[in-house]
Amino acid sequence: xxxxxxxxxxxxxxxxxxxxxxxxxxxxxxxxxxxxxxxxxxxxxxxxxxxxxxxxxxxxxxxxxxxxxxxxxxxxxxxxxxxxxxxxxxxxxxxxxxxxxxxxxxxxxxxxxxxxxxxxxxxxxxxxxxxxxxxxxxxxxxxxxxxxxxxxxxxxxxxxxxxxxxxxxxxxxxxxxxxxxxxxxxxxxxxxxxxxxxxxxxxxxxxxxxxxxxx
Amino acid sequence: xxxxxxxxxxxxxxxxxxxxxxxxxxxxxxxxxxxxxxxxxxxxxxxxxxxxxxxxxxxxxxxxxxxxxxxxxxxxxxxxxxxxxxxxxxxxxxxxxxxxxxxxxxxxxxxxxxxxxxxxxxxxxxxxxxxxxxxxxxxxxxxxxxxxxxxxxxxxxxxxxxxxxxxxxxxxxxxxxxxxxxxxxxxxxxxxxxxxxxxxxxxxxxxxxxxxxxxxxxxxxxxxxxxxxxxxxxxxxxxxxxxxxxxxxxxxxxxxxxxxxxxxxxxxxxxxxxxxxxxxxxxxxxxxxxxxxxxxxxxxxxxxxxxxxxxxxxxxxxxxxxxxxxxxxxxxxxxxxxxxxxxxxxxxxxxxxxxxxxxxxxxxxxxxxxxxxxxxxxxxxxxxxxxxxxxxxxxxxxxxxxxxxxxxxxxxxxxxxxxxxxxxxxxxxxxxxxxxxxxxxxxxxxxxxxxxxxxxxxxxxxxxxxxxxxxxxxxxxxxxxxxxxxxxxxxxxxxxxxxxxxxxxxxxxxxxxxxxxxxxxxxxxxxxxxxxxxxxxxxxxxxxxxxxxx
Ligand SMILES: [Cu+2]
Numbered sequence: 192x193x194x195x196x197x198x199x200x201x202x203x204x205x206x207x208x209x210x211x212x213x214x215x216x217x218x219x220x221x222x223x224x225x226x227x228x229x230x231x232x233x234x235x236x237x238x239x240x241x242x243x244x245x246x247x248x249x250x251x252x253x254x255x256x257x258x259x260x261x262x263x264x265x266x267x268x269x270x271x272x273x274x275x276x277x278x279x280x281x282x283x284x285x286x287x288x289x290x291x292x293x294x295x296x297x298x299x300x301x302x303x304x305x306x307x308x309x310x311x312x313x314x315x316x317x318x319x320x321x322x323x324x325x326x327x328x329x330x331x332x333x334x335x336x337x338x339x340x341x342x343x344x345x346x347x348x349x350x351x352x353x354x355x356x357x358x359x360x361x362x363x364x365x366x367x368x369x370x371x372x373x374x375x376x377x378x379x380x381x382x383x384x385x386x387x388x389x390x391x392x393x394x395x396x397x398x399x400x401x402x403x404x405x406x
Numbered sequence: 407x408x409x410x411x412x413x414x415x416x417x418x419x420x421x422x423x424x425x426x427x428x429x430x431x432x433x434x435x436x437x438x439x440x441x442x443x444x445x446x447x448x449x450x451x452x453x454x455x456x457x458x459x460x461x462x463x464x465x466x467x468x469x470x471x472x473x474x475x476x477x478x479x480x481x482x483x484x485x486x487x488x489x490x491x492x493x494x495x496x497x498x499x500x501x502x503x504x505x506x507x508x509x510x511x512x513x514x515x516x517x518x519x520x521x522x523x524x525x526x527x528x529x530x531x532x533x534x535x536x537x538x539x540x541x542x543x544x545x546x547x548x549x550x551x552x553x554x555x556x557x558x559x560x561x562x563x564x565x566x567x568x569x570x571x572x573x574x575x576x577x578x579x580x581x582x583x584x585x586x587x588x589x590x591x592x593x594x595x596x597x598x599x600x601x602x603x604x605x606x607x608x609x610x611x612x613x614x615x616x617x618x619x620x621x622x623x624x625x626x627x628x629x630x631x632x633x634x635x636x637x638x639x640x641x642x643x644x645x646x647x648x649x650x651x652x653x654x655x656x657x658x659x660x661x662x663x664x665x666x667x668x669x670x671x672x673x674x675x676x677x678x679x680x681x682x683x684x685x686x687x688x689x690x691x692x693x694x695x696x697x698x699x700x701x702x703x704x705x706x707x708x709x710x711x712x713x714x715x716x717x718x719x720x721x722x723x724x725x726x727x728x729x730x731x732x733x734x735x736x737x738x739x740x741x742x743x744x745x746x747x748x749x750x751x752x753x754x755x756x757x758x759x760x761x762x763x764x765x766x767x768x769x770x771x772x773x774x775x776x777x778x779x780x781x782x783x784x785x786x787x788x789x790x791x792x793x794x795x796x797x798x799x800x801x802x803x804x805x806x807x808x809x810x811x812x813x814x815x816x817x818x819x820x821x822x823x824x825x826x827x828x829x830x831x832x833x834x835x836x837x838x839x840x841x842x843x844x845x846x847x848x849x850x851x852x853x854x855x856x857x858x859x860x861x862x863x864x865x866x867x868x869x870x871x872x873x874x875x876x877x878x879x880x881x882x883x884x885x886x887x888x889x890x891x892x893x894x895x896x897x898x899x900x901x902x903x904x905x906x907x908x909x910x911x912x913x914x915x916x917x918x919x920x921x922x923x924x925x926x927x928x929x930x931x932x933x934x935x936x937x938x939x940x941x942x943x944x945x946x947x948x949x950x951x952x953x954x955x956x
Contacts, residue, residue: 224620320638333646
């Protein structure tokens with residue numbers, strides 16, 4: 192039994208192929224739950240956007256389109272390094288794997304830092320919903336609603352980024368120990384799918400929050 | 407095979423494999439995790455039940471003399487939150503599903519055992535948060551957390567309760583994800599989709615509902631949380647926010663959640679009826695597909711909770727029609743179970759009594775649902791005791807009856823001991839009578855206009871309320887009786903063999919309790935499910951009932 196059960200094959204599986212299929216299916220199911228999770232937020236966004244198109248336009252005008260665009264580029268680049276990590280893991284190229292994982296972590300970090308500066312600016316401009324919210328112009332209440340969605344949506348996205356970075360660190364530590372090779376790379380592959388999904392959420396958030404309705 | 411089974415029954419099984427507390431807390435064995443869930447759920451059931459005792463006592467008199475209205479509100483909220491999020495939703499999947507599903511598909515464990523263990527910890531964390539919210543001052547929003555009350559007016563314990571429900575949701579997602587992958591990827595050789603027990607089909611359908619619905623209520627609770635804790639405005643009418651949007655999002659999950667509570671019971675009932683009628687389930691494929699149909703249609707009826715809260719009439723009409731429509735696959739199941747029993751050789755052991763209880767009570771619950779899904783009658787009946795009675799018939803009469811039936815049916819498998827049959831039959835009857843006495847009068851109360859969630863009422867209603875409270879006492883007595891003899895049987899019950907009911911299915915082909923790896927020899931399936939017309943696969947000597955083999 193033990194010779195057919197290598198250390199990276201969990202006891203409940205018969206063979207490596209079954210394990211690989213199970214983990215792939217597992218992550219896709221998880222991503223479906225994520226689609227439904229963000230779907231609830233997008234639904235709210237769409238309903239209110241339909242109710243208050245003017246306020247939504249005014250709100251998005253205050254966002255920093257340059258920082259948003261840079262962040263979009265940063266995330267797309269991080270998806271590339273993530274894909275390269277998976278590729279390196281499949282080929283068993285340890286050095287390349289660790290390097291690309293670190294690059295992905297770094298790019299994720301850059302995104303969060305830029306996002307933090309954006310948040311800080313919003314605090315400065317009194318655009319954070321709550322008692323101190325202040326917006327010169329019409330529809331200030333509904334603009335506050337827009338910013339509630341802005342912070343909830345980008346905040347949820349950022350939390351997903353932080354979790355992703357945590358998992359990437361763990362993968363990096365594992366990869367340093369040479370845990371991944373051409374027969375066993377599920378964790379890298381699965382994390383890759385998660386990371387791409389989180390990037391994809393941003394690809395939707397950026398136009399919805401920053402671009403639509405801008406002339 | 408027979409010798410293997412009998413040596414296993416004398417030797418190691420999952421319960422005595424290891425003894426330390428830590429070996430339970432760190433276990434990845436799906437059977438042990440199922441048992442840990444069982445113990446936790448009993449505790450939550452007692453908490454939720456205690457709240458019910460208090461408010462049923464209060465309702466014995468028209469005046470609010472035992473509890474202040476505020477306390478009363480907190481108690482029914484606590485009852486709802488605990489019973490729905492921490493008992494009914496996890497009940498069958500997390501206990502019976504965890505224990506049985508891997509065995510039924512003939513594998514060693516679920517696909518992701520560590521995730522399975524994590525689900526229990528996550529569940530307990532959610533439960534503890536909700537409990538702290540209850541003890542630390544209470545929540546009075548009702549289990550539905552309707553805005554703007556929850557976000558703008560209720561006390562801030564609501565934040566903790568919302569967090570608790572949010573976190574508990576992840577545990578059901580983890581369980582559901584595990585089940586779907588296990589069913590897809592880990593079935594034993596020969597076990598095709600249409601040879602699966604209908605319990606597995608029901609678990610599959612339930613898991614789909616959990617995976618698609620729970621994330622939506624999760625984000626909805628997040629929205630409540632950020633509004634309440636950070637002062638953002640999502641549903642705040644003062645900013646132009648829409649509280650009815652909250653209701654839509656909430657019920658998009660919480661209506662399908664009814665099927666999370668009922669589909670597993672339907673699966674259990676299929677197993678019990680086949681076994682105690684000695685017949686293959688009539689129209690197996692229809693019963694299997696109707697589970698999926700219920701899961702799918704169940705996602706398009708949520709608007710029936712908003713017939714009177716500013717939803718457009720046209721939307722109301724569509725939701726009304728779809729709600730009628732979801733009754734069709736349910737009716738198919740009831741018809742097929744009845745046909746299964748027709749000309750079967752029926753025996754009336756306790757599990758079968760619970761299955762009968764399920765059929766009768768769930769049918770009443772379902773039929774009264776049709777009154778509520780009719781737009782015109784709903785205007786009269788909404789927010790009355792009629793609704794309360796309706797969903798208790800569905801969720802307790804359906805959900806809990808199925809759970810108890812399954813618990814008795816598989817008790818010998820899970821513990822290796824038989825429960826005392828006479829006491830079990832007595833308790834089943836007590837529970838059935840107590841349940842009806844509690845909730846049937848509430849249909850009348852509601853029809854005559856008694857609104858839900860009030861602790862004072864006109865004196866005219868007192869007789870019916872006293873009947874209801876009396877029924878609740880009988881029901882509570884039945885539950886305690888059951889807890890008593892089940893506990894007793896753990897030590898003193900007759901030793902159960904591998905297959906005390908002479909039932910079909912892989913779980914009956916391994917010893918009771920099963921060994922840690924479930925099967926000593928990985929099983930191969932050669933029969934359809936419920937092959938009751940054939941002799942049992944396990945030869946007579948390996949039969950538990952024949953004492954000689956042990
Ligand atoms: Cu409903």
